[in-house]
Amino acid sequence: MSFLAIEHLTKSYGSNQVVQRFDLDVKAGEFVTFLGPSGCGKTTTLRMIAGFETATSGAIRIAGRDVTHLPPNARDVGMVFQNYALFPNMTAAGNVAFGLKVAKKRAADIKARVAEMLDLVKLPGLADRYPYQMSGGQQQRVALARALATSPKLLLLDEPLSALDAKVRVALRDELKALQRDLGITTVFVTHDQEEALSMSDRIVVMSEGRIEQLGTPFEIYNRPRTRFVASFIGTLNIIEAKVVDARAGAIRIGGQDARVGRQVSVADGADCTVALRPEAVSLQDPGDGCNRIGGTIQDVSFLGAVVRIKVGVGQARIMLDRFNSPGLPPPSPGERVTLHFSPDDLVPLDAA
Amino acid sequence: MKRPRFGAWLAFAVGVAYFAIPLIGTVEFSLRIRRGTYSLDAYGNVLSDPAFWNTFGFSASAAVATIVAGTLLVVPTAYWIRLRLPGLRPYVEFITLMPLIIPAIVLVFGYLRLYNSSSWLPMTGAPWSTDVLMVAGYVVLALPYLYRAVDTGMRSIDVRSLTEAAESLGAARSTILFRVIFPNVRTAVLSGAFLTFAIVIGEFTLASLLDRPAFGPYLQLVGANRAYEPSALAFIAFAVTWACMGLIQLFARDPAARSVKV
Numbered sequence: 066m067s068f069l070a071i072e073h074l075t076k077s078y079g080s081n082q083v084v085q086r087f088d089l090d091v092k093a094g095e096f097v098t099f100l101g102p103s104g105c106g107k108t109t110t111l112r113m114i115a116g117f118e119t120a121t122s123g124a125i126r127i128a129g130r131d132v133t134h135l136p137p138n139a140r141d142v143g144m145v146f147q148n149y150a151l152f153p154n155m156t157a158a159g160n161v162a163f164g165l166k167v168a169k170k171r172a173a174d175i176k177a178r179v180a181e182m183l184d185l186v187k188l189p190g191l192a193d194r195y196p197y198q199m200s201g202g203q204q205q206r207v208a209l210a211r212a213l214a215t216s217p218k219l220l221l222l223d224e225p226l227s228a229l230d231a232k233v234r235v236a237l238r239d240e241l242k243a244l245q246r247d248l249g250i251t252t253v254f255v256t257h258d259q260e261e262a263l264s265m266s267d268r269i270v271v272m273s274e275g276r277i278e279q280l281g282t283p284f285e286i287y288n289r290p291r292t293r294f295v296a297s298f299i300g301t302l303n304i305i306e307a308k309v310v311d312a313r314a315g316a317i318r319i320g321g322q323d324a325r326v327g328r329q330v331s332v333a334d335g336a337d338c339t340v341a342l343r344p345e346a347v348s349l350q351d352p353g354d355g356c357n358r359i360g361g362t363i364q365d366v367s368f369l370g371a372v373v374r375i376k377v378g379v380g381q382a383r384i385m386l387d388r389f390n391s392p393g394l395p396p397p398s399p400g401e402r403v404t405l406h407f408s409p410d411d412l413v414p415l416d417a418a
Numbered sequence: 419m420k421r422p423r424f425g426a427w428l429a430f431a432v433g434v435a436y437f438a439i440p441l442i443g444t445v446e447f448s449l450r451i452r453r454g455t456y457s458l459d460a461y462g463n464v465l466s467d468p469a470f471w472n473t474f475g476f477s478a479s480a481a482v483a484t485i486v487a488g489t490l491l492v493v494p495t496a497y498w499i500r501l502r503l504p505g506l507r508p509y510v511e512f513i514t515l516m517p518l519i520i521p522a523i524v525l526v527f528g529y530l531r532l533y534n535s536s537s538w539l540p541m542t543g544a545p546w547s548t549d550v551l552m553v554a555g556y557v558v559l560a561l562p563y564l565y566r567a568v569d570t571g572m573r574s575i576d577v578r579s580l581t582e583a584a585e586s587l588g589a590a591r592s593t594i595l596f597r598v599i600f601p602n603v604r605t606a607v608l609s610g611a612f613l614t615f616a617i618v619i620g621e622f623t624l625a626s627l628l629d630r631p632a633f634g635p636y637l638q639l640v641g642a643n644r645a646y647e648p649s650a651l652a653f654i655a656f657a658v659t660w661a662c663m664g665l666i667q668l669f670a671r672d673p674a675a676r677s678v679k680v
Binding site: 115116117136137138139140141142143144146148150151152153154163164167168208211212215221 | 575576579580582583584585586587588589590593597598601602604
């Protein structure tokens with residue numbers, strides 16, 4: 066039984082459809098991320114769940130209750146915004162207490178709950194600070210405490226980490242995820258940052274131009290991207306043009322050399338197709354039987370510290386590969402002939418874009 | 419570096435002289451009610467005149483009423499326009515500027531035609547309803563200042579996301595307006611309020627034509643009948659204005675900023 070159910074959700078501004086037939090079921094306690102470039106409709110979808118935008122058609126149900134036409138203040142969702150949106154005239158404690166006061170809780174209960182929430186976000190000493198006296202990270206923690214204080218059914222996070230600097234972002238990311246897991250609160254997170262999406266989510270919804278491109282676990286999305294868009298949006302990837310020799314057997318030619326794909330190719334024999342290959346799946350050493358072997362010439366070597374990224378020309382194609390840096394093994398130099406090894410399973414045929 | 423500095427000081431000196439000399443002249447004249455010696459008698463005459471206190475009290479009450487009515491009109495309007503109807507902003511700005519273009523005399527003649535004692539709504543029939551009419555007129559006169567101040571105040575806070583944050587916490591519109599929006603534009607409302615106060619205290623046209631015992635007509639009456647007292651009154655009016663400015667400065671400081679714990 067899904068906790069948050071979204072059915073055929075559509076949003077149009079005039080003739081411009083920004084969200085097209087969005088369907089999603091989120092289980093209770095799940096952490097789902099909407100990932101996509103700006104303008105892909107992820108924030109609009111989140112705002113429809115929150116009630117700030119009205120759906121053109123479709124339905125949204127939270128815990129079995131149809132909320133599609135309810136105002137935001139009747140939906141029982143907590144929201145955290147990119148720009149914190151703390152009330153500047155209230156202290157941290159005042160901000161956290163706001164929702165409880167609106168709900169007309171008893172003063173003693175409010176006080177206890179506020180202290181509990183500030184403890185939860187690790188800011189017990191800052192109850193009397195005003196928003197402008199706090200750092201961005203602290204403000205966003207207060208905003209999180211404020212959103213959670215009323216024990217909402219659903220937590221919505223609209224790029225909550227985007228305005229923070231890199232170090233705070235990573236620390237808060239891990240904390241946010243831990244907190245979400247401990248509280249078991251169903252969460253929808255919106256981001257354009259694939260690293261955030263991959264590291265925090267139970268499932269990721271990759272969106273582009275108002276449509277869902279792919280829905281799956283981070284592992285699935287990263288290793289088995291279904292479309293060219295998903296493949297190129299998530300992580301670094303080799304996109305290789307190849308020619309199909311035998312679709313049923315998964316035989317293709319890359320730069321004039323034979324290779325095998327671990328799955329069937331849905332393109333006719335003799336046609337062009339596109340395959341994706343993660344740089345970390347390619348090796349210069351021979352791992353043994355069953356792998357593809359393709360010869361090429363090293364064109365470029367970039368030393369990135371922990372990894373060495375090597376670009377190899379194979380006919381017209383160019384394949385990037387990552388190798389861990391090892392002090393005993395100096396990076397190869399451009400012009401060298403090398404053989405690339407990779408498993409047929411790592412070659413992912415992509416649907417035509 | 420010497421020359422531009424000299425020029426700047428010259429400009430400053432000219433500016434100061436432009437404002438200060440007439441004022442000093444006025445004060446000096448107001449002290450000369452007795453032949454051959456300076457005295458504060460003119461001020462004494464003004465301050466001991468019960469009409470001064472009555473009219474000043476009347477105008478001050480009218481100013482407070484104007485501020486309350488104007489704020490209750492302008493803050494929700496500016497809020498709603500920022501939040502939901504941004505397309506109407508230029509029109510509302512234009513409308514609020516109208517009182518600067520259309521003189522008060524036109525406004526009051528319109529009122530007298532519409533609301534005279536033989537009209538469908540005889541507002542001028544009784545003193546209290548005339549007062550209501552006058553305050554309504556003052557709200558119109560104060561609109562350009564009040565609306566601009568409040569709108570600027572709203573620009574400095576993110577009205578939309580504060581509203582959305584409050585909404586998602588379960589707050590209703592009135593709660594958002596009075597607990598979130600009002601406190602955050604308090605400074606702007608106050609500066610608009612003190613400008614309003616200064617306008618209403620010295621206002622003559624509306625009060626005079628509606629025949630209300632306000633401070634403006636009293637100033638005119640004294641000016642027409644006495645020699646030294648008008649100068650004293652003018653200086654007192656200046657002092658009141660300055661006090662208003664001082665109050666703006668005082669209240670404009672954020673209470674949050676004052677309670678900083680270091």
